[in-house]
Amino acid sequence: MDLRQRNLLRKRLTTFQAGAWLMVLSLGLVYAWLQVVRRSELQKLALSQAVKVRTTPAPRGIIFDRNGHRLVDNRRAHHLVIQQEDLPKDFAQVESLAGALEQDPDQLKRRVQLALSAGMKRSLIVQDNLDDAGLARAENLRARFPFLSIEVAPRRVYQGDELAAHVLGYVGEVNPQLMSKEPGRYQLGEIVGRSGFEAARNDVLKGQDGQRKSLVDQLGREVALYGLENSTPGQSVYLTLDSGLQKTMQDAFGEERGAGVVIDLRDGGILALYSSPSFDPNAFLGHMSQENVDQYVRNPTQPMLDRATQGLYSPGSTYKLLIALCALEKGIISPETTFTCHGKKTYYGREFRCDGVHGTLNLVQAIARSCDVYFYELGMRLDVDEIHATAAKYGLTELTQVDLPNELPSRIPSREWKAKHGRKEKKWYAGETISVAIGQGQNGLTPIALARFYAMLGAKGKVLTPHLLYAQRDEAGQMKTLPPPKARETGLDPKIWAALDEGLYEVVRSGTAHKSALPGVAMCGKTGTSQVTAFVDKAHYRTLAKQFRDNALFAGYAPHENPQIAWAVVVENAGFGADAAAPIARKLCQYWFLDRLKRPLPAPGGKLPDAFEEAQSEEAEAEPIDKAVIAPEAPASKVVPKPHDAGGLR
């Protein structure tokens, strides 16, 4: 090779060397991009696939009544589940599993799909609450479908079944609607309160879920524990409810439809709240049987509806106390003012009837005998907006703020209301005020609002906030009472109050409800009968079908000399308030003031075979608020044998 070629060669080799370094440099840049610029993003990705988080659900708080009786408990239950890492991707398998379980294959597929795509951090419950036979079947299924496993988890048990369904509510897996309403708040598969107190105070009861983080390999097998956060059990609480009084109310309603609320005048605590027909919350915990769906959800009598907080009833004559209060405060009448009843009277060219011919009576007599003409006269002298203002002053127009979900506001008509909601006619006619004055017409009150109004009367003008949360259970198992929600003073004139009080006292002593008088307890109250449909006369009324009969109401407080409780009872299509509703209130007073002190009803539901979290003996340690209330060593399981418990795990 000559020199020229040698130099040319060297030049080209140098170019090749430069090319080699250029290649190395470009590769270096690629790696700099991944390892320097994108490192945190890729490190996160690496961690997210290597660390699997599984939520360990916290047991929900136990719910006691005010005496320390368990209303809601946790029990150890076996569920057939698919662990998150075992979720099958082969949907033919899911389909045949659904077939084996006699479930809707599309629904199961949807759930598996959702769990897969959302990266569910809990196991997917395929069949819940297995009994012995179910466990055996589940074991067989596991042989066929290896991705199944059996998990032990706490499960709610609602003592007394239908006893306090609308108060307690029930729990269930969070539904997609709730999840999309508050994104990030709930996890897929999380158990939340779906109705009642369980829903209203879900945050208190739910506790803090734990987390188990583990390192998994590419196949999802756990290699090592990565981190552990223990769950904090939910707060156990005491309700203001007295299960004995609740039971009394349940029995008193029997087959009748309606609702009743009893309020403690000391603090506004709800001693009993029952909506009839009721339902068994235990039926809602897992997969519902068709029988239960038909019985509860598709039933035209609407057992799921909480009539106490969501049922709007025409108040009938129970409304007359508001009219009287309004008229007295406006100075239109004094307690001594009299009107004369001839059984009917014409106002604005229309004839309005009364139940009887009462003659000349003053306010107390008018209340006691529920004379409509007396209140027509007041209605003629009052403006509907004045009535509305008085209702607002005494808390009837607002929500009671009870700690139950979806409470409906009462409907108290006014000019503004009619302008907004009137169907055909937007203008208010004075004649309508006449109807309103006896509680007919457009008025609609929830039983709890009515009870609160009568509680206000019983408490001499104090507007209480009805509530259920009474106390918390601290770590030592001791009851720690919580301050009740604030009550509002209205400045009700004691003279006015005294007149109304006397009227209500006379109703039971000598008036419309005298048949329901309870020896030894001076009850005060007002009967009400509200028309469900128009009828011509009594003969015609007797031919009406049950669902067109009048609603019966009775609201009041007791005892007269020192009011302690107030109530409202509504019985649907039962006829006269004095006949149907007042006896229920009488039974409530009978239990609360007499029987309870001598022979309190035992704890609902009987003894638990297998309490999940706490030893049974703790129940005795819990300090009851009222010494008189402690149940004697009641043979509980003998008293209330429930078929539900027979299937429990022992």
Add this chain to the structure above:
Amino acid sequence: MNSPLTPAGLNKSTRNLDPVLVFLVLVLTALGTLTLYSAGKGTAHQSLWIRQSVWNGLGLLAMLLFSRFDYRRLAQSSLSIYIAGLLSLLVVLVIGHTVAGSKSWLSLGGVSLQPSEFVKWLVLLFVAHRLGTKSPEALTNWDLVGAAGLLFFPMFLVLKQPDLGVAMTYTPILLLFPLLRGIRWRWVMAGALGFTLLCTVAWNYKLKVYQKERILTFIDPSRDLKGKGYQVNQSRIAIGAGGLWGKGYMSGSQTQLNFLPVKTTDFVFSVWAEERGFVGILMALALFGVLLHRILAIAGEATTAIGTYFCVGAAGIFGFHILINIGMVSGALPTTGIPLPFFTYGGSSTLAFFLALGIIMNIHHQAKSR
């Protein structure tokens, strides 16, 4: 120089072994073996590093052997060696066994060999011999076309296996030799045109569905996140997770928890990247850079044109392996099963790499001892 005690062409002195190359080979082999140990740990490939060490030992022996054997003598018999190589490829097509879809393996007494890995060096030797023995003046473009023709037969046979990756490793010779000799632009243009034509024909008639799929997946990795795209995706995560300083030896989650696929062969460099981070990458790249630099420097000092051609071709083949593999695991280049020298597990490729290095060392030795 030749001692009567040693066979002709063997030099007993090791004094003239290139210290830079020896250092690079030893360090890279050590790093590769350590990485392989970590990659195989706890898997079915747990003992792979031992087998690779055996291959490395054999390779080092072969390297020493060939570093003492005069490459010019080797070149003289390169025609027969070339033909033997072609025959071995033919034999593989008939009686070879298939691994991962390629019928490219021969079983010889319990050891599996991949003749195509050796043939590329034999072809290089033969082409270098053909071009190097002509005087530079007499060398025409047709000689280059002829050399391309010599490459064509073995490439065709390897493509028949089919093993696109290995066949592609033959191509650097095609590119570098014309550049080394000097080439006119119209030939470059003609070559580019021919290549485009070839690609079009290959895409439409020759490439298998899986090969097309790989290329398409390279262009858009999200196309196939569970298959090929999954591999590259996991590899990028491993590399990125290594960050600046790395997760530490045997401490990478991607590697140790098996998220990284084929981590003892094609994606072994991602293991290194995850454990040693960007700093380790720079170190490995620098070592490879110096290796290429050094081989090209030896090309410059070679006493014969054969030696120059061989070294340039060898640098091309080494560079190609390095570029394609390191580029592939980072997702910058399409996924192809091309081994990374000193890192990827594999007997045949390891032995062949060491063999080539032995020849290069001999070229260096001849230049020093002239």
